[in-house]
Amino acid sequence: MPKCDHCGAHVxxxxxxxxxxxxxxxxxxxxxxxxxxxxxAAKERARGT
Structure with a gap:
């Protein structure tokens, strides 16, 4: 099952x-x-900002 790599919640x-x-x-x-x-938010987090 996929999950959010930021918070770990199931998606x-x-x-x-x-x-x-x-x-x-x-x-x-x-x-x-x-x-x-x-x-x-996903774009910003992927860039590390």
């Missing part, structure tokens, strides 16, 4: 397909980021 396969990066890592989910900002 669905569908969520992982949409929001995982090219390495399959999920840097943000609904448990640790605002729904509207998941993509932006």
């Amino acid at each position: 669905s396969e569908r969520f992982a397909r949409v929001f995982a990066d090219e390495r399959g890592e999920i840097h943000a989910c609904v448990s640790c980021s605002a729904n509207a900002g998941i993509a932006e």
Whole structure:
């Protein structure tokens, strides 16, 4: 089962397909980021900022 690499929360396969990066890592989910900002938070966390 996929999980958020930032907070460890379970995410669905569908969520992982949409929001995982090219390495399959999920840097943000609904448990640790605002729904509207998941993509932006994931990009920032992947960059390490």
